[in-house]
Amino acid sequence: xxxxxxxxxxxxxxNSVVSLLCFFYVLFLPAGxxxxxxxxxxxxxxxMPGPQTFYSFPGVWEYLGYAGNxxxxxxxxxxxxxxxxxxxxxxxxxQTIINGMSRSTYFLSKLSAIFAISIFATLYYAxxxxxxGVYFTDDWDFAYALDNNWAISRYFLMSICYLSxxxxxxxxxxxxxxxxxxxxxxxLIIEILIRMxxxxxxxxxxxxxxxxxxxxxxxxxxxxxxxxxxxPTNIDFEFLLPMKNAVIVxxxxxxxxxxxxxxxxxxxxx
Amino acid sequence: xxxxxIKNLTKSYGPIxxxxxxxxTIEAGQIYGILGxxxxxxxxxxxxxxxxxxxxxxxxxxxxxxEAEPLKKIxxxxxxxxxxxxxxxxxxxxIVRHIKGTPNKDxxxxxxxxxxxxxxxxxxxxxxxxxxxxxAIAATMIGDPNVLIFDEPTNGLDPQGIADVRNTLQTxxxxxxxVILASHILDExxxxxxxxxxxxxxxxxxxxxxxxxxxNDKTIEVASADNSGLENWLRSNPSIQSSQFxxxxxxxxxxxxFDVSKMSQEMARAGIYPTHLVERxxxxxxxxxxxxxxx
Ligand SMILES: Nc1ncnc2c1ncn2[C@@H]1O[C@H](COP(=O)(O)OP(=O)(O)OP(=O)(O)O)[C@@H](O)[C@H]1O
Ligand SMILES: [Mg+2]
Numbered sequence: 060x061x062x063x064x065x066x067x068x069x070x071x072x073x074n075s076v077v078s079l080l081c082f083f084y085v086l087f088l089p090a091g092x093x094x095x096x097x098x099x100x101x102x103x104x105x106x107m108p109g110p111q112t113f114y115s116f117p118g119v120w121e122y123l124g125y126a127g128n129x130x131x132x133x134x135x136x137x138x139x140x141x142x143x144x145x146x147x148x149x150x151x152x153x154q155t156i157i158n159g160m161s162r163s164t165y166f167l168s169k170l171s172a173i174f175a176i177s178i179f180a181t182l183y184y185a186x187x188x189x190x191x192g193v194y195f196t197d198d199w200d201f202a203y204a205l206d207n208n209w210a211i212s213r214y215f216l217m218s219i220c221y222l223s224x225x226x227x228x229x230x231x232x233x234x235x236x237x238x239x240x241x242x243x244x245x246x247l248i249i250e251i252l253i254r255m256x257x258x259x260x261x262x263x264x265x266x267x268x269x270x271x272x273x274x275x276x277x278x279x280x281x282x283x284x285x286x287x288x289x290x291p292t293n294i295d296f297e298f299l300l301p302m303k304n305a306v307i308v309x310x311x312x313x314x315x316x317x318x319x320x321x322x323x324x325x326x327x328x329x
Numbered sequence: 330x331x332x333x334x335i336k337n338l339t340k341s342y343g344p345i346x347x348x349x350x351x352x353x354t355i356e357a358g359q360i361y362g363i364l365g366x367x368x369x370x371x372x373x374x375x376x377x378x379x380x381x382x383x384x385x386x387x388x389x390x391x392x393x394x395x396e397a398e399p400l401k402k403i404x405x406x407x408x409x410x411x412x413x414x415x416x417x418x419x420x421x422x423x424i425v426r427h428i429k430g431t432p433n434k435d436x437x438x439x440x441x442x443x444x445x446x447x448x449x450x451x452x453x454x455x456x457x458x459x460x461x462x463x464x465a466i467a468a469t470m471i472g473d474p475n476v477l478i479f480d481e482p483t484n485g486l487d488p489q490g491i492a493d494v495r496n497t498l499q500t501x502x503x504x505x506x507x508v509i510l511a512s513h514i515l516d517e518x519x520x521x522x523x524x525x526x527x528x529x530x531x532x533x534x535x536x537x538x539x540x541x542x543x544x545n546d547k548t549i550e551v552a553s554a555d556n557s558g559l560e561n562w563l564r565s566n567p568s569i570q571s572s573q574f575x576x577x578x579x580x581x582x583x584x585x586x587f588d589v590s591k592m593s594q595e596m597a598r599a600g601i602y603p604t605h606l607v608e609r610x611x612x613x614x615x616x617x618x619x620x621x622x623x624x
Contacts, residue, residue, distance in 0.1 A: 066427050073415055154411035157379045158428045159401030329381040 063168035064175055067142070071172075076145070077138055084134040084180065089187050091126030092119075114195035120207035123188045124214055124279035131180055131218050132246065136225040139173050140238045143229030153329050162329075166321050173226055177218035185211050208302075210279075216306065217278040220313050224272070227320035246272050268300045271315075274308035330393040332357050332476055332507045333378065338387035340373055340531075347373040349531035351387070355509065355524075357475075360502045362518035362525040362539075363511040364617060370531035371511035372408055375480050379405050391476075401429050404469025405478040410461040414454035418445055418464055421453055422471060431472035439470040443497055459490035466497055476507045483517065495520070519613040529621045543616055546570070547587060552578035552605035559601050566595075578605050580615070 071077045092113060112118035146152035155165055192204055225242055232238040254267040268277070277300040300308070335353040339346070348370045355361050365371050376382035378389050379400060391399035412421045422436045440446040443463035448456070456464065462482060469477050482498065483491045495517065502508050502521050512518050518525055519539065526536040535542055549569075553559040556574075563572040563579060572581040589608045596603060 066424065069420070069424050069427060070413060073420070074413075075415065149413060150409065150411035151413055153381050153407065154425075155428055156381050157400065157405045157407055158425055159398050159403075160428050161398070162380075326383075328376075328383055 060167070060171050063164070064171045067168055067172040067175075070146075070151075071142065074145070076141055080134045080138045080141070081176075084130050085183065087130045087134070088123070088127055088184065089191070091130060092123050092191070114191050116192040116196045116199055116204050117207055118282070119188050119192040119195070120210040121279075121282040123184060123191065124210055125281050127180070127184050127214060128217060128276060128279040132221050135176055135180055135218065136221045136242060137239055138176060139222040139225035140229040140242060141235060142169060142172055143226055144233060144235035144238055147229075147233050148235065156329055162325050163321070166324050169226060170223075170317065173222040174219065177215055177222055180218045181211060181215040184214050213278045213302070213306070216309055216313075217275055220275040220278075220309050220316070223313055223316040223320065224275075227316040227323070230320045230323040246276075269304065269308050271308060271312035274300055274305045275312065277305040278302075278309055330357075330395070331355060332359075333389065333391055333509075334393075335374075335378065335389045336387055338374065338377060338384050338389060340377060340382065340384045346531045348377065348384070351528070351531065351533055353526055353533065353536065355507065357507055358505060359524045360508045360510065360522045362522035363509065363528065364513065364515065364518055364525055365511075365528040366513055366621060369513075369529045371513075371528065372480055373531070374528075375405075375407055375478055375509070375511055379403075379407060379478065381407070401472065402474050403476040403478060404471065404474040405480075406462075406465045406469060406482060407478070407480050408484075410465030410468075412453045412461070412464065412468075415452060417452055418449045418467075421464070422468055425468045425471050429472040436467070436471075439467045442470065442500070443467045444493065459486050459493065462486060462490070462494060463497070466494065466501075470501075474506070476509070477501060478509045478511075480511045481513070482510070483512075483514065515612070515614040515617050525613070527617060527620050534620050539613065543610075543613060546582050547585060548609050548612075548615060549581040549583055549587070549589060549592070550575075550578045550605060550607040550609070551581060551592075551603055553596075553601050553603050555601060558599075559596075559603075562596065562599055562601055582615070582619075 113122045143152075146155070152165070156162060160168075188207075188210075189204065193199065196204070225238075228238045228242050229235075232241060250270050250272050254270055254273065257267050268274070280299050299305075331354050333353070333355040335351055338348050338351040340348045351370075351374060363371050363374065373382060377384045378391075391403070396402060413424070416424070418440065419436060422439075423434065426434060426436075436449070437446060440449050443466050445460060445463055445467060448460065453461065453464065462485075466479075466482065469479075479498065483494050486494060498508075498510070498521055508521075510518065510522060522539055524536075524538050525542055527534045527542070551559065551563075559579065560572070560574070563569050563581060568583060568587060570582040570584070572579045574580075589606065593603060593606055
């Protein structure tokens with residue numbers, strides 16, 4: 060596994076697209092949160108959180124996690140697509156097989172790459188969240204700081220799920236542009252449209268929350284939704300999946316994405 | 330033990346039979362040319378035996394099935410040189426070495442063999458077509474493989490590039506390795522190969538040593554001021570097996586014991602005076618055209 064990771068490193072360490080996207084992740088994760096620094100609470104409903112909760116424990120885990128939800132999806136997802144499609148484009152995937160690596164080992168090398176990227180993403184998230192929290196929380200101790208409702212594990216699961224979805228689309232569609240387009244539009248538009256369409260038919264909206272990408276999103280959800288529970292409303296609708304459901308559905312989706320990606324690589328001409 | 334044994338290999342793309350029930354055995358030390366016109370299935374065949382394409386039916390076996398990872402012992406160029414454009418020659422070769430799992434990390438010798446040592450630190454993207462092709466040849470040498478596969482290695486090169494690549498191929502061919510060379514350039518195959526398989530529409534038309542493929546027939550080149558008279562005369566002469574106008578002269582296939590001086594006498598008697606009359610050994614090109622046009 061480490062040997063395969065070393066090979067991926069040799070292949071991509073000098074790739075400007077991968078470097079740039081990883082740099083954007085590093086830059087925009089904290090930036091996404093810190094942009095909210097000038098968040099204007101004036102005119103907001105009283106129950107909405109003020110900027111202070113974004114930065115201090117325990118809120119920082121959720122808010123930075125939600126920022127990460129976007130930057131992992133945008134930048135690192137595209138990295139995962141690129142790891143596959145660039146090798147198809149340069150025909151180096153073909154050459155790797157010709158040179159004697161089996162298809163299943165090649166798949167393992169890609170899997171180990173997205174695994175490593177997810178670990179890197181999660182570690183960076185944990186460090187940044189901790190650092191911001193320490194800086195902005197007046198009175199803290201370790202137990203309090205790390206009491207984050209499994210945020211780090213949820214973040215890792217979210218990352219590996221997005222990346223394996225992207226990886227699978229890379230193997231399925233083979234062209235970077237097409238795969239990125241489908242990746243973005245499925246997550247941002249198509250799944251939401253399908254869910255809305257189904258919602259008219261089903262009595263409860265809850266079921267449609269169990270769509271795979273929605274479940275992955277809900278691993279690190281928008282924290283504001285929590286506060287909507289305080290609003291008296293007549294909408295009979297759950298905005299978020301319970302965490303347990305989100306974890307189960309995401310894990311199932313992860314397994315399906317990985318098996319499907321592997322199947323596509325094993326069965327087709329290269 | 331054969332190096333490669335192909336049995337009943339078939340692969341279609343929709344209605345097109347790219348490879349059609351192909352059988353071929355290649356022994357150690359042979360320089361095997363796979364000859365065929367464009368679209369005859371050469372690349373498809375090589376793609377299958379290097380595991381990138383899936384056959385519809387049929388089997389192939391490397392080294393009698395004795396090697397767990399045979400492709401690691403084989404150096405292959407399939408169609409184009411495939412490298413990471415943003416990496417240098419050395420970095421690209423290191424990736425190949427890593428995949429092959431061989432220890433030697435010094436590529437100086439093989440880069441010198443293909444005359445690229447001076448540009449080893451330039452990015453692949455900055456290479457000319459000839460340099461890219463030569464780097465691909467260098468990459469096939471990594472791990473000192475017993476078998477080399479080249480798919481049209483001189484494709485798209487200028488005359489100097491072609492000469493350079495052929496020289497390198499010749500050196501490689503003389504080193505005792507088994508070489509499989511797909512080409513539609515007959516001259517190339519004739520110069521380098523010991524054995525040849527001729528394929529068309531995915532079907533094997535002829536196979537054997539280059540000597541056995543070349544029949545003992547001869548070719549006569551003949552031209553005259555009165556070409557239509559010459560043509561009629563050639564047609565009516567039973568010892569002329571076939572004749573074809575090349576634009577300058579007629580190419581005539583005749584038997585081994587055909588006597589050219591007698592031919593010129595007979596022509597003179599018929600009132601046809603040759604302006605050009607040359608006898609030469611039949612070349613693989615003619616044999617190839619004959620075999621492929623018959624099918
Ligand atoms: N991916 C593909 N999809 C559809 N048809 C294909 C594909 N690859 C090859 N073919 C068809 O299969 C046949 C054999 O192609 P192949 O590339 O093996 O020929 P070739 O002998 O290598 O030709 P060339 O000398 O031009 O390289 C051709 O008719 C080609 O059009
Ligand atoms: Mg070809």
